[in-house]
Amino acid sequence: MASEMQVQTNSDDDQESTPEAKPTRAHQLIYDVEEWPPIPISISVAFQHLLGCLGGIVTLTYTVSDAVCLTNIDPIRSQIFCSSLFMIGLSTVVQSLIGVRLPVFQGPSFTFLPPIIAMKTSGEWLCPEPIQGNNMTVNSTTNTSSYNELVYSRMNQLQGSLMLASIIEVVLGGTGAVGICLRFVGPITSSVTIFLLGYSLYPVPISYSKSYWPVALTSAFIVIVCGIYLAHVRISLPRCCRRRGVPSKGYSICDVFAILISIIITWILCFVLTRAGVLPDDQTEPAYKARTDTRTVLIETTPWFFFPYPGQFGAPGFNMALFIGFLSVVISSAMESVGDYFTIGKTCDAFPVPSHAVNRGILIEGLMSVLSASLGTGHATTSYTTNAAVVAITKVGSRYVLALAGVMGMVLAIFGKLGAVMTSMPDPIIGGITLVSLGIVLSLGIAGLRVVDMTSSRNISVVGMSIFIPIISSEWLNRNPGQIQTGSYELDKVIEIIIGFPMILGIIIAVFLDNTIKGTKKERGFELVTADVTTVVNGNDTGTTSKSSLTMVNKGRDIFDLPYINHLCRNNSCLKYLPFIQTNLHTKIDFVA
Template identity: 25%
Template sequence: MRVPDRPTRKRSTPARRPHPVDEVLPVGKLAIYGVQHVLAFYAGAVIVPILLAGAIGLSERELIHLINADLFTCGIASIIQSVGFWKVGVRLPLLQGVTFTAVSPMIAIALAAGGGTDGLLVIYGSVIVAGLFTFLIAPWFSKLIRFFPPVVTGTVITIIGLALLPVAALDAVGGGSNPDPTHGRYLAYALGTLAVIVVIQRVFRGFAATVAVLIGLVLGTAVAWLLGDVSFSSVGDSSWFGVTTPFYFGWPQFAGAAIVSMIVVMLITAVETTGDVFATGEIVDKRVGKEDVARALRADGLATTIGGVLNSFPYTCFAENVGLVRLTRVKSRHVVAAAGVFMIVIGLIPKAGAVVASIPHPVLGGAALAMFATVAVVGVQTLSRVDFHDHRNVVIVGTSLGLAMFVTAQPDVAKALPGWAQIIFGSGITLGSITAILLNVVFHHVGRGPAIAGAPGEPTLRLNAINRMGRDEFVAAFGRLFQGPTDVVGRAYDRKPFADTGALRTAFQEALFSAPREEQEALMAAYPDLGGDPLDDDSLADQECAGLTRLADADRDEFASLAAAYRERFGIPLIVCVREHPDRAAILAEGLRRLGNSPAQEHAAALIEIAKVANRRFETLVAEANPIAAARAASFGTSAR
């Protein structure tokens, strides 16, 4: 008897789970997490229109409109960046806000145009053009990243923080319309607000720490209200609902110098956005490429253009919210989109803007002192990665900071110049930034500047020239990557032609690790002892960076003792890529730790250190060796708003 065939059940393919970035959370969670982003962002979002309004002489009603327009446009910009469409928006949990970089240039632009709403119209004209410029150059910007190494971005971020501190100080003593440095209550409000922020940062962790500025503003305003120094009468006079209309203050005015100044601002924020995109990509575990950077910059440009139309200002990614993503581990970009919706709603309620506009100037000044000084610290942190034993970098940073502080301390010097130059020289941030960018090009990209400190006259090598080299020329040029024998370099030459600088770097690494053991040991033996007499200019430059050429007698004896113990155990000098260690103590600790390794393990460790040293020299010697990584290192986790 034939058993009938069982019907074949089609095996269902399990649905592929979306990446956490693309996951749509339940409505309740979206709302809670979205509000949290708004709270962490709110103080930074509204401070730019408040500072600008006070500096250029706008009325309280005009300030309320600016705050509502700012929040409304922040919401639109955040949705564009996080949700995206076509080739616009990076589709990561990145929240958009008005960049602090633009504050000083916008104040200078407005005051040069007479201040008030007349100045606003010139600002909006420059913002619209700069936004369109950013949108159009987005695909090509990655090719320019090599012009923004840490020496430039660190200088610019430091200048931003330092140049804005006088603005905060003016608010702390009563504001531009009524400053009184001798007023005891003003000082109490400013220092009290600053103290609250510091205490919260010290005592609390997590979410409370992210809203320390907001809590400081609320408590400071509450105390001032109890003492009769705050009036909320404008809140009662404001309507519950209001829509910001395009060109509310009038048709924008276009001035060439103002446009140039704002384009410089957008170029600087483009570097900042690039760093934020890479940082967020790592936090949410999603690979970021050049197209993602282009999408993010197009969103910045579009949002900035919309801001000029809807009575707001230039937009960029806010690193404060990048930190919140790391803290909460909530990676969904739809959370930021929900925050954008909340901001649009708040922007439609003029009463909310009136509440913010009632914050006393001294309270605002105390909070601004904390925020702007932190920006300067981020710049100093970035500059810590710069090789200041290379005198060119000292000149770049020193000249840029000097000019920026000169103009900040004496803003009237701009009046001695023609009108077209007054906007640039009227802003320490703009002048300092342009100076840093131009000096970096002059010292590091034009002519035959030295490729490595201590090796004068050597040009920076470019890939097309490298591929045309003969073997002897190639070995002569790249022999400096390693000490002693050049067999490794010759073996790398056999892999020509190189498609890009990454392929060239890989060729050296593979040639090193695939070399016969005898050749590797001969290479190791050629490296100098740490703290001893270096063999050539390149090892001198390496050890200078860690201060090993300026050791005291006791320190020199300690390094000599370690070197002797290491040679006795392993038969080779101790090799450490000293540029990757913060100080001499860390280098000593590393050497002592490695004394406990087995000979086989230490052979491998020494090869890795040789590769690290070669990589460092490679990035200095070869143009465009790693432009994306350089820009990323300069902006990672920073913000200069």
């Protein structure tokens, strides 16, 4: 979900001793970006990509539902899940075939949760006491009316605030301004952002795990065992699932399906405990939420088929505090996505990624985020870093496999019963999964500092202050609510969101300090990417480029080119000035610097 923001050229891995030599394939993909794998392996790998975001969708659905005060049996829960799954599928199809045109999976991001959680912790979105217990029974027309008004009002505020914030990402991609932003957002800012994201979300696993810690810890334990301890265990694939003549190196079943295995085992465990009478049937007991029969009414009342559409929860509203929170998240998400593009480009031996492809990818991501917000999902879509790991493991870098994964997600989203089943998952299972996944998010932030010179007192000071000041500020606000009094209610809430949300304040401090304190690009972790074709292909700066070398690079660039656009550019010269459209001049590689 997060990745490093730095860009490096493959100076050693992709070099050859002579200009005429063919480039090596560092990752030795079995299927390239433009190849169609056989149907069995296409379906299995596509399903694998889709499963990777399952935990994120469920967690976001639960968090958004609780934030807007939905009860456990409200069918809107399943509608949010299905809408999220549909948008993830649609975004993946468009991004892979039209956007950056790499095998990039679009999924939900945890970065959109802290602004929503901050609304609750600040007291702005407190739920009435009966709804807080998720056991509300609406017995009168008055209660029903007030409940619906509360829920739809908050859903509409999420819609409008996120739509406006996502338009900023559309502007970044459509104008090419993303390249300018990257000059100010370096590895230090990216790492601090990701670290504070993981830190900010620590209440999420606690809130879901506290109902029954034994199941939550079991769920986390299974994910750790399958994803780490058994990651090296590989199972050979049938011959029909691999290319003839290619030896089978096995398939990391436990690693790839760690979350799914954990969900299945712990769900069965909860079912056994429910039938055995171990879990209480008293709704006032915390362990009641670990039962598997608490949301059977939700499954029964949800229709078999559900078709999401914009405005399904009403007209968009607006909340200034939410907008400020989402705005910082959207900008940070766009910067992280650029890093994901370069990471996947390297994994697929399609590096460097030209600037027009990066701009188009961010543009598509912004447009899909606006559409996602209009569906009322409560989150935007962003690229998944773990997608690059799946590509490296399976050796399948085909963009068409990712498009297939998107189509599968859209088809599954239409089945409303599926959403109802997934949103009826016992709370402790979600707690265990988020316990591990958010820990990994936090560690990704630490790992991002590996390219930064942490022996420099400058960097130590920037990182330390960017992390510690936001933590102290948010903790002060939590212990002293109501201390911000400017005379304007809206301004008070905006300030509380900035101070109470460590990720936002951390971004502001990190960007300011990293760009105002003197330091070299190497010290700050920046890598110069102004190399031309000769540097990329031959690894030298002699200024001489052979015809075959230039042809090879041009062929690589064609991966990112939209079909028929070159013909249109010849007839309409003005199109070549659009930053997200490729030009037909392939004598130089254009980078985002």
